[in-house]
Amino acid sequence: MRKILTVWIVLMLVCTVRLIPAQNSHIDPSSVRVVSVENAPVIDGVLGETEWARRYDYLVFNAKGIIGDVQYTPTGGIQVTGTYVDTTTTYVKVMHDGLDLFIALDSDDKSVGKFGDSWEGDGLFMKIKDASGTAVEYKLFFNKSGTDPDIAFEMPGVYPNSGSGAAFKNAGTVVNDTTQVDSGYTAEMVIHLDQLGYTDPYAEVEVMINIFDPDNYYETDNPWKPTGSYYKQWWGSEWGSEFRTLKLADPPTRTAYATTGVITLDGQLNESFWVNAQSVDIGVDSELGTGGYYMQWGDTLNSYTDRSNATLKFMHNGTDLYIGLTSDDASVCKWSPGWEADGLFLWMTNYGMIPSSGERMEIKAMYFNGTEGSGITFQTSSAVPTGGAEGASYEPTGTVTQTETNGVDAGYSLEVVIHTADFGYQVGDTVMLSACVWDLDYGSVDAYQEHISDYAPNWWGTQWVDPNFEKYFMYRGVILSTSEAVDVDNEKTAVADRFELYPNYPNPFNPSTTISFSTPTSGKVRLDIYNILGQRIRTLINSELPSGYHRFEWNGLTENGLPAPTGLYLYKVNYGNNFKVAKMVLSK
Missing domain, CATH: 2.60.40.1190 (Immunoglobulin-like)
Incomplete structure (x- = not known):
């Protein structure tokens, strides 16, 4: 109940960083929870569905760093060229309908268009890891030539039917026109995660998101002309050296x-x-x-x-x-x-x-x-x-x-x-x-x-x-x-397609409790019990296990066969290069 600093320092060494984040967790969050939809939106770029107007966490791309109760600022940015006068704000919202991942952009950009004669343009460049961990690219951006072209949606060649995208240009916006002030755009896309090999509708998906904002360019301009400006900002990394996590959540x-x-x-x-x-x-x-x-x-x-x-x-x-x-x-x-x-x-x-x-x-x-x-x-x-x-x-x-x-x-x-x-x-x-x-x-x-x-x-x-x-x-x-009810073993064996640690039962417990977890493939697994000081007091398993759902009972005894005292304990499962930690209470 009291905050004992030394205890929590020890716990920080034992637990994942996710348990105790940076002081301001609204700056470069390691993950964003993705809410479910009531009705899947139509991919028309308008963002007219009530789904997009709900209150939930989202990212705000702006060079000044805008944060709020449900607003999170991304990782970093760079002024590629010129002076950034049009400090655009682009809101990026994400939802899911099962394994359909929906992403929306709402931008007040005053100069919408290409980055001169390069391949880049206003909008989104994204990398997402498929179920095997391979990163693939999606782009939803204004990189087409000509006067007032539509947005371009590009998906990876290895997954040719895995998504779609569209945009809506607000009244007064003319793409690639440097003679007037634009009034922004909205855009949306869907990625069908099942096409990328995902089967769990509540999977954790690794991504990096980059928002491009070039200003004052026509399609044939030299990108490095002195009157042009190009700023980009990303969540994760610029080109994919680091990723962040979208956590599909919120079962309806x-x-x-x-x-x-x-x-x-x-x-x-x-x-x-x-x-x-x-x-x-x-x-x-x-x-x-x-x-x-x-x-x-x-x-x-x-x-x-x-x-x-x-x-x-x-x-x-x-x-x-x-x-x-x-x-x-x-x-x-x-x-x-x-x-x-x-x-x-x-x-x-x-x-x-x-x-x-x-x-x-x-x-x-x-x-x-x-x-x-x-x-x-x-x-x-x-x-x-x-x-x-x-x-x-x-x-x-x-x-x-x-x-x-x-x-x-x-x-x-x-x-x-x-x-x-x-x-x-x-x-x-x-x-x-x-x-x-x-x-x-x-x-x-x-x-x-x-x-x-x-x-x-x-x-x-x-x-x-x-x-x-x-x-x-x-x-x-x-x-x-x-x-x-379906027996818990039968139910979870059928969906053991990811590494998952389940709440122990009962909790609080006396004298014993059951710890359950699932592994998608066979491999080395270790299950340890730690006390509040971060000291390992018992190892329940340290061996190869097959894929599937696993259950182990802790009888409340230490490695020496002595009864563990009443208190808060941590149980930690190591599986390959991954681990998960949870809390439980022994109450006598």
Whole structure:
């Protein structure tokens, strides 16, 4: 619970750099999460679909470096020639529909055209690694000759049918015309990732993106003429020596499998049906959540150390939707400067209806009570039917909420039951909801400090489901399936097409827990357990494994056969040249 600098320095050496990023993570992010679409856009360059107007993270290419809550500035840039007078801003947004990757450009460029008689022109030059790791090129740029030509879309010869692109020239824009001031352009393209060998709709795709901006050129001009100007800016690198990652995320639906088991509403998730439940991870480092907000992203004196992850699980018994949440949060508290608190904030809907701002339906299982050691307070707004939902929390040994004087917390878990029939749903329907997990660290009355405390809600769907703010596609669907759960081994063996580390179960645990991961090919695998000081205390496997889904149990004992004490632990899987790390809590 307290920030102990030396401990986290050790953890930084053990964990990946991704766990603790640069102070301002909005400058040259190592990755951007790619949200899913509700309806696939038409590739016409207009960007008229509501999908492009939603609120989500995107890149801003501008020489001055523009950043904001959802705006990220790229890696670097260079003035190729001349003086940069027209400091163009180009917004680059990315979405996906399964394995279709959509990329949009919105530029206010005042001089649209070629870089003289060279091959370059205004627009995008991109390299993307295919599923085998080979980089291939895509171009969407104004490099054609003549007066006012259309944009050119070029794709790699080895993947001749892998995409398409188009542009729309704003009124007043005339390409390759140096006699007047242009008013910018919009453009969009799609890359069919399945053509590049990808099979996982939630893969991580390595890219470099370069935005070209030559100004004041006609097609036959010498690129190096004294009156010309050419500036380019990139995310990753100029020509492909470095790459960044697009993380395909945000599944539009999850399945709540049917169970005849009755839940004991105690927050512990110890019913057997939870083992095979479908889930979505929500957190700053999650691979499936939609988005998040770290309020201190611009505070150079702050560092987001307790990067908590929560796993949201779904099952149902009839029309009763069971929602379980496990969190490895090491600082469970209320945000003492405001109303917010750790926990789950659900937004619910009636069947077939998306509520207006004033009719939103709130279900909150959050640590609002500032009293030391208190559990959640369960609240519903007046729009929720009376008795329409209920919930409870569980705080394992080691978690003392609302204080930072008792060491690192051991996380928490929640169970919520929504009686969806009260909202008009039946078995077989898709329940539309949005889930926001708040992670507020070192925010209790005895610990809050401006440059220490962290405020970081993360969500699946949207944070506020506010049509005036987030605008569109604000909810996600949970299907009340008529099918029972598929055994986790069978389900994950079938999709073991990438290296993946799954949340251990149970977590928190006592005395044992199961750690699962998948490997796409056979190879050397090592699975180690570390304590909070970064010391390896147990190796569970260090040998060749076949491709597929693997499961190993840790019985809570060290390499010497001694019981490990209560506390926070890390488990790390090395596979080839890659590794993944996650947290778990042993609670006795």
